Amino acid sequence: xxxxxxxxxxxxxxxxxxxxxxxxxxxxxxxxxxxxxxxxxxxxxxxxxxxxxxxxxxxxxxxxxxxxxxxxxxxxxxxxxxxxxxxxx
Amino acid sequence: xxxxxxxxxxxxxxxxxxxxxxxxxxxxxxxxxxxxxxxxxxxxxxxxxxxxxxxxxxxxxxxxxxxxxxxxxxxxxxxxxxxxxxxxxxxxxxxxxxxxxxxxxxxxxxxxxxxxxxxxxxxxxxxxxxxxxxxxxxxxxxxxxxxxxxxxxxxxxxxxxxxxxxxxxxxxxxxxxxxxxxxxxxxxxxxxxxxxxxxxxxxxxxxxxxxxxxxxxxxxxxxxxxxxxxxxxxxxxxxxxxxxxxxxxxxxxxxxxxxxxxxxxxxxxxxxxxxxxxxxxxxxxxxxx
Numbered sequence: 001x002x003x004x005x006x007x008x009x010x011x012x013x014x015x016x017x018x019x020x021x022x023x024x025x026x027x028x029x030x031x032x033x034x035x036x037x038x039x040x041x042x043x044x045x046x047x048x049x050x051x052x053x054x055x056x057x058x059x060x061x062x063x064x065x066x067x068x069x070x071x072x073x074x075x076x077x078x079x080x081x082x083x084x085x086x087x088x089x
Numbered sequence: 090x091x092x093x094x095x096x097x098x099x100x101x102x103x104x105x106x107x108x109x110x111x112x113x114x115x116x117x118x119x120x121x122x123x124x125x126x127x128x129x130x131x132x133x134x135x136x137x138x139x140x141x142x143x144x145x146x147x148x149x150x151x152x153x154x155x156x157x158x159x160x161x162x163x164x165x166x167x168x169x170x171x172x173x174x175x176x177x178x179x180x181x182x183x184x185x186x187x188x189x190x191x192x193x194x195x196x197x198x199x200x201x202x203x204x205x206x207x208x209x210x211x212x213x214x215x216x217x218x219x220x221x222x223x224x225x226x227x228x229x230x231x232x233x234x235x236x237x238x239x240x241x242x243x244x245x246x247x248x249x250x251x252x253x254x255x256x257x258x259x260x261x262x263x264x265x266x267x268x269x270x271x272x273x274x275x276x277x278x279x280x281x282x283x284x285x286x287x288x289x290x291x292x293x294x295x296x297x298x299x300x301x302x303x304x305x306x307x308x309x310x311x312x313x314x315x316x317x318x319x320x321x322x323x324x325x326x327x328x329x330x331x332x333x334x335x336x337x338x339x340x341x342x343x344x345x346x347x348x349x350x351x352x353x354x355x356x357x358x359x360x361x362x363x364x365x366x367x368x369x370x371x372x373x374x375x376x377x378x
Contacts, residue, residue, distance in 0.1 A: 006131045012103040072102040075138035079131040 006079035007068075014068035016080040021058040027051050033065030046070050050077045056085075090114045090371065091149065091237065091277055092306040092322040093315050098123035099132035099152075105139045108148075111312035112319075115149035120165050121156070121181050129161050133168045140172035151213055153179040157191055166195055170210055171203040177211030177236055182244070184220045186231035193232040208234060213279070217241025218248045222263045225270030237277035239308060240267050242284065253284075257295065268303040277305040286311040296321040324368045332365035333374075339365075 007015045014033065021028065029044050036043070047061060061077065068076065094115035097108040100123070108116050118139065124132040136152060152169045155161035157180070169175050180192055192212060200207045212234045216222050222240065229238050240263050246252060251259045264280065271278035280299045283292045296307060296318050307318050324332070335352050339362040342350040349358045369375035 006134075008100075010101070010103065012106060068102060069106060071138045071142050072106075072135065075135040076131070078138075079134045082130065082134070 004080050004083035006083060007072075007076035009064060009066050012067050012069065012072065014063055014065040014073055014076055016073075016076040017062045017064075018077075018080045018084050019060040019062075020084065021060050023058055025058045025060075027057070028060045030060075030062045031065060032063070034067050035065050042070070043073060046073050047077050050074050051081065054078065054081055056081060059084075090306070091279055093309045093318050094149075094151070094279060094306065095309040095312065095315065096123065096153070096282070099136045100124050100128050102135065105135065105143065109144060109146040111315055113148060113309060113312075113315050114306065115151060116145060117151050117153050117179050117308070118169075119153045120161070121153045129155070133161075133165060137168045137172070140169055140174045143174070145174060149176050150174050151177040151179050151211075153181060153215075156180075156182045157188055158182065162192075163195060166192075166199055170196060170199045171205065175210065177213055179213040179215060179239075181215045182217050182221070182241075183214040183228055184216075184218055185224045186227040189214060189228055189231035189235060193234055196234065210234065211236035213237045213239060215239050215241055216263075216267065217244035219245070221245075222266055225267050226273055229270050229274030229276045235274070235276050237279045237305070238267055238271050239279045240264055240281050242281035245281075255291070257298075264299060264302055264304070272303065278303060280304045280307040282308045282310045283314065284310065286313065289313075289317055292317050293321060322371065324372045328368055329372050329374070332368040332372075335362060335365035336369060336375075 003017065003019045005015065005017050007013050009015050027048060029047050031040050031043050051059060091114050093113040094117050095108060095111060095113040096117045096119050097104045099118050099120045105118065118136045120132055120136060152175060154165035183189060189212060196210050197207050200209060212232065213236055214228050216225055216228065216238055225238060229235055240260060245263060246259055249259060268278045283295050285291055292314055299307065300321055306322065309315060309318065335357050338350045338352045338357060349356055351357065366375055
């Protein structure tokens with residue numbers, strides 16, 4: 001599996017889509033949605049933190065946000081990456 | 090106090106964020122029926138993150154795990170038990186003491202592995218089958234972890250091969266049995282949910298009924314139900330006043346070396362004093378002994 005998703009577009013949630021990237025491509029994060037304009041850098045930081053803690057080096061991440069708090073964003077990124085790695089979906 | 094235990098769908102960030110603000114005594118973060126099969130993994134991770142970093146105010150925090158007959162329950166426990174915010178787990182479809190023991194053993198393994206005092210995580214048992222109700226006392230006394238037993242609503246009705254009525258006739262005996270079993274085992278009897286969320290009068294009537302049976306509180310599926318249930322369970326001013334009188338009279342009698350006294354023309358002996366003290370505990374005027 002090359003792509004996986006977790007989350008929803010409901011209020012206070014976000015939809016995270018992750019795709020495998022070529023070795024050496026690094027971590028690419030794209031954020032769109034309601035809080036993106038104001039909190040983009042904080043959201044990128046949180047996302048990167050989760051990715052690093054999971055030992056993933058090369059990945060593309062796209063986040064469609066609808067007002068997700070830090071906790072929710074972290075959980076959705078972790079879930080999406082676990083699905084990508086584990087092939088749960 | 091366990092007057093109200095509010096269910097929060099485990100895959101709903103909005104409810105998990107705001108749930109504690111509705112003022113219930115407890116929360117049940119739900120990984121079972123409120124979560125679609127395809128989202129069991131994401132809900133588990135979301136609930137875990139909330140236990141790690143979320144706000145719960147003064148609520149007693151529990152997680153309803155998936156049943157021991159599913160492939161999910163061990164992963165559910167491993168994900169939530171390590172966090173200090175978690176006080177107990179609500180186990181569905183507990184049919185007998187053996188089910189409690191299986192969960193108890195798994196909890197001990199996880200607690201030990203994570204350096205948590207063994208026995209810290211309480212178990213709230215849902216008795217959702219005729220067999221579960223029949224075995225209520227054995228279940229309630231199967232482990233010191235058991236904090237409460239709770240009758241099922243829909244599942245139990247289905248197992249009894251009947252249907253839900255407005256009066257709740259079909260659950261009448263199960264509720265009475267459950268209170269006896271819980272009190273005999275020294276755990277809390279907590280009632281099932283009231284599912285007609287817009288029927289306030291019906292909720293009040295049912296809550297008055299289950300309070301009279303001896304229930305300690307009720308499971309809640311909508312925040313609007315909380316104030317109504319609290320209103321029924323809270324002692325009235327008259328009850329508090331009477332309780333204060335009784336406790337004061339009993340204290341005075343004890344100081345004088347007398348056993349029983351009379352308050353307002355009524356004999357006050359130990360059970361009456363105990364009940365008065367319990368009223369004051371519920372009113373927040375006395376610490377739990």
